[in-house]
Amino acid sequence: MGKGTFASGNTNRLSRRQIAWLVANEIPDGSYVNLGIGIPTLCADHMPEEKEILLHSENGVLGFGPRPEEGEEDADLVNAGKQPITMLKGGSYFVHSDAFGMIRGGHIDIAMLGAFEVSGSGDLANWTTNNPTFPPGVGGAMDLAAGAKEVWVLTEHQTKDGSAKIVNKCSYPLTSARCVKRIYTDLAIMSIGDDELIVEGMVEGMSVEELQQRTEPKLRLSDSYVVLSAPDL
Amino acid sequence: MAINKVMTNFEDAVAGVKDGSTILVSGFGGAGMPTELLNALRDQGATDLTIVSNNAGVGREGIGGLLSEGKIRKVICSYPRSGGSVIFEEMWAAGKVELEVVPQGTLSERIRAAGAGIGAFYTPTAVGTQLAEGKEVREINGRLQVLEYPLKGDVAFVLAKTADRWGNLTYNKSARNFGPVMAPAADLTIVQVHEIVELGALDPETIVTPSIFVDRVVKMAGPGLGESV
Numbered sequence: 257m258g259k260g261t262f263a264s265g266n267t268n269r270l271s272r273r274q275i276a277w278l279v280a281n282e283i284p285d286g287s288y289v290n291l292g293i294g295i296p297t298l299c300a301d302h303m304p305e306e307k308e309i310l311l312h313s314e315n316g317v318l319g320f321g322p323r324p325e326e327g328e329e330d331a332d333l334v335n336a337g338k339q340p341i342t343m344l345k346g347g348s349y350f351v352h353s354d355a356f357g358m359i360r361g362g363h364i365d366i367a368m369l370g371a372f373e374v375s376g377s378g379d380l381a382n383w384t385t386n387n388p389t390f391p392p393g394v395g396g397a398m399d400l401a402a403g404a405k406e407v408w409v410l411t412e413h414q415t416k417d418g419s420a421k422i423v424n425k426c427s428y429p430l431t432s433a434r435c436v437k438r439i440y441t442d443l444a445i446m447s448i449g450d451d452e453l454i455v456e457g458m459v460e461g462m463s464v465e466e467l468q469q470r471t472e473p474k475l476r477l478s479d480s481y482v483v484l485s486a487p488d489l
Numbered sequence: 490m491a492i493n494k495v496m497t498n499f500e501d502a503v504a505g506v507k508d509g510s511t512i513l514v515s516g517f518g519g520a521g522m523p524t525e526l527l528n529a530l531r532d533q534g535a536t537d538l539t540i541v542s543n544n545a546g547v548g549r550e551g552i553g554g555l556l557s558e559g560k561i562r563k564v565i566c567s568y569p570r571s572g573g574s575v576i577f578e579e580m581w582a583a584g585k586v587e588l589e590v591v592p593q594g595t596l597s598e599r600i601r602a603a604g605a606g607i608g609a610f611y612t613p614t615a616v617g618t619q620l621a622e623g624k625e626v627r628e629i630n631g632r633l634q635v636l637e638y639p640l641k642g643d644v645a646f647v648l649a650k651t652a653d654r655w656g657n658l659t660y661n662k663s664a665r666n667f668g669p670v671m672a673p674a675a676d677l678t679i680v681q682v683h684e685i686v687e688l689g690a691l692d693p694e695t696i697v698t699p700s701i702f703v704d705r706v707v708k709m710a711g712p713g714l715g716e717s718v
Contacts, residue, residue: 314593315517315666331519331715332664338518338571349662351669351697352517352543353601356594360614383590384619389582391545392590393568394620399594402613429619 268459269442273489275410277302279368279440283309287365288358290314290400293337295410296368300341302489312364314396316355319347336395359396360403367404369397371411373426376473378436378448380409381428394431401432413441414470422446422453423472443467445484452476457484494656494706495685499529502679502707506535506644513600513642513671514542514552518571519716521664523648523681524551525709530646531555539563541600541640543593543667547573547716561586565640567593573716592620595637597670603639604673604702611636642675648713649698652682653689656703657696665697672702679705683713 270278276298283289283299285307291297300311301322310319313335320335321342329340358364373381380401384392401407414421422439439446444467445457452474455464464477496502503526506512512530516522531554538561545564546552553576555561564586569577580586591599592614602610611634615621625636647668649658658680660668672678685708 313663315520315663317663330662332521332662334518334520334663338520343662349660349665351665352593352597352667353670356597360594360598360612389578391569391578391581391588393570394590394592395568396593398592398618398620399614402616403594430617433617 268461273298274486275440277486277489290364290367292369294370297335297337314355316350316352319344356399359399364404366406367400368408368410371409372428373421373423374409374436374439375423375426376453378434379426380431380436381426382431384429397431401435406437407435408438409436410440413443420472454478457482459484493654495654496705496707499525499707502705503529503533508535509537510643511539513645513675515647515668515671517543517666521648521666522715523646524714526646526681527551536560537562541565543567544571545569545574545577547571550714563587565589567596599637599640600674601670603641609638645671645675645678647672647680649680649682651684652706653686653691655700656706657691657700658698660697669698672698678703681707681709
């Protein structure tokens with residue numbers, strides 16, 4: 257399958273915040289969830305009030321909430337992307353090595369991560385592009401991919417120039433092999449199947465044929481697939 | 490003998506740090522970043538340094554200042570890229586500073602191992618990736634794991650909230666991050682704090698870093714530079 261190079265003009269797309277909203281509303285009640293840099297950290301602003309979900313950040317925070325009101329920011333209270341956050345009742349602070357004990361020790365139910373590339377078998381590449389002028393940066397991604405019970409990837413479906421990010425085989429160095437369970441993009445929700453990606457949702461107006469042209473691995477439409485919709489965000 | 494680890498100023502606090510030192514630096518971005526100790530070290534003049542920290546500095550203060558004056562030979566960190574990490578990126582691309590990227594959990598555990606006297610450990614993190622190349626891999630409990638060694642500092646620079654004259658420490662919110670794991674992992678641990686209180690004022694139940702891990706304490710004059718660019 258060739259890499260899709262469609263113009264984005266007429267396609268319905270979810271904004272980054274709409275992806276975060278959809279994901280936030282799919283997290284099971286009572287989960288412990290780590291939010292990585294990028295679209296994942298936006299989820300904290302859109303958690304459903306009726307559920308109790310504990311958000312974890314690698315820098316020693318459990319039980320954090322949305323970004324603060326303007327003027328209420330605290331430089332000592334930040335998320336993985338060093339952006340200001342707030343604490344919820346019952347939240348806690350701890351040393352970095354404990355934060356990663358929670359991750360590596362299997363205590364995190366879901367890790368939300370960004371991606372440069374994801375393969376059809378769930379391989380993840382998100383730490384280096386081997387660019388000699390742009391230093392690599394792994395952060396906590398390899399620990400999260402190895403330690404969390406599930407990894408969900410939140411990413412744009414294609415690169416800015418229209419190349420596939422969901423690929424048959426990652427061209428960039430791997431963060432971890434076969435670690436991804438679900439993929440949320442601006443066009444669709446997919447889960448990793450045995451030898452295909454199962455499309456569980458698509459934006460309005462998208463056909464599985466058109467989605468396939470933007471996606472390298474073979475797609476199969478789930479019998480229970482939904483049309484994705486989110487509030488204007 | 491009355492133990493008193495409180496130094497009168499930052500110049501005294503960094504006295505004796507030698508050329509070629511490996512320095513553990515607390516902080517996650519600007520939160521918990523001991524910028525004033527790093528600036529004092531720049532003025533002190535030690536060079537050929539290896540900096541171990543989560544990030545590689547932003548702006549021209551702190552790690553950025555030591556970098557731009559050519560005092561840093563190598564940075565060991567998990568994530569050198571940040572908004573404003575221009576000096577590091579330019580110097581790395583030009584081959585003027587070495588970089589060792591370590592997964593963040595492996596970084597904090599290697600530092601923990603150094604402070605706790607652990608000889609080495611196995612972790613599933615990074616198995617099968619570039620960051621495990623050349624390292625021993627063993628199957629333990631049905632899972633491949635990578636052998637990692639402790640990462641010890643000659644010196645640790647830490648930012649904490651409150652200290653007493655013995656060096657007991659508390660921290661503020663997520664500025665705690667690497668402080669409590671770095672303080673035990675160096676031969677000389679130097680801590681800058683927002684306030685110094687009387688011995689006995691800190692509740693033993695809430696002391697995060699016990700005094701045994703701290704050698705010097707110095708009080709900051711203001712709120713701290715953090716990573717102000």
